[in-house]
């Protein structure tokens with residue numbers, strides 16, 4: 058598993074979560090009709106549950122999925138009341154049918170290239186039942202210029218420290234080198250290094266693809282009018298069309 062091994066899963070859980078909190082009000086508003094009909098919300102890349110906990114608190118039936126077993130283990134502990142946790146690796150694993158698909162933290166940008174992102178969105182469209190709601194965030198091409206020259210960041214806590222450096226080797230790639238130090242039971246510090254490589258896509262291409270697959274979607278700067286996501290991170294929201302009645 059290249060992303061979010063146990064040390065980083067813990068650091069992510071204890072050191073972040075604000076993005077899920079910020080996205081939750083807008084996503085919950087879009088999910089209201091889904092909740093009213095008792096529909097299933099499929100979350101992709103749930104991580105340690107930063108958005109999941111809001112979905113559950115709002116009374117939704119949630120199937121929370123992620124590629125990282127370590128993230129799923131943290132989320133299982135942290136978020137009671139989830140209908141099911143599943144390991145699901147995009148873009149190849151089968152998506153269960155759902156009345157909504159949600160995802161925050163640019164999960165689909167973790168795929169290796171634009172073709173893989175396309176495959177994942179086609180799978181999402183196929184999983185959505187008629188009237189189903191889509192709400193995901195994604196890295197658009199402008200993310201690169203928006204973050205040019207971004208200085209490394211560091212966070213230090215009693216039991217762990219994390220250092221993150223950024224680079225963008227080409228216009229379609231944005232990468233983070235993440236080094237964690239976590240204090241073990243014996244008191245020794247254990248180091249781990251992960252390189253997170255994200256693909257930057259042209260978001261309007263995704264909207265066109267979704268339209269071809271029966272999902273009317275749009276791009277916005279946030280999940281509601283009051284939210285402004287970081288420059289280059291866009292919200293893609295939409296609804297799966299009802300099939301045309303024949304005869």
Ligand SMILES: C[S@@+](CC[C@H](N)C(=O)[O-])C[C@H]1O[C@@H](n2cnc3c(N)ncnc32)[C@H](O)[C@@H]1O
Pocket residue numbers: 060061074076077101102103104105106107108122123124125128145146147148160161162163164167168
């Ligand atoms: C930046 S984290 C966001 C986690 C969580 N949604 C949040 O907002 O805190 C990205 C998540 O995507 C997951 N991920 C990365 N590649 C994936 C893939 N191919 N399929 C499914 N999940 C993936 C990671 O394991 C991680 O939990």
